[in-house]
Amino acid sequence: MLVPLTAEEGSSRPWALLEMQGELERKDGGSLEEAFDVGTLSVSSSGSVLLTIGYHQLEGKRVELKKPFAVLDRTSSEEGGSTGFKVIGVVREKILFKARPRALITKPGGK
Structure with missing residues (x-):
């Protein structure tokens, strides 16, 4: 089956994939598909990347x-009911987080 692809003009914005070990859950119980602020991503001049999520x-x-690989957006035609895809970005790199997260704040040690 042939599926038509079109590219969005000005789609030269760089895309990256975040790869983490484990699960990412929302505190309020909402779904991850909804847009929300995950954390702060910072890149140092040496190339290391830090992602801060809460503590x-x-x-x-x-x-x-x-x-x-390409990031696609599904488009459908009103007249013929045909489905096509529009290329909205190309992922060329991933940011790999191998180690477990480090706690920024520790509980006070008292008895």
């Missing part, structure tokens, strides 16, 4: 993908 900090690195 946790993950350290990662940028990794070039062997094969880039």
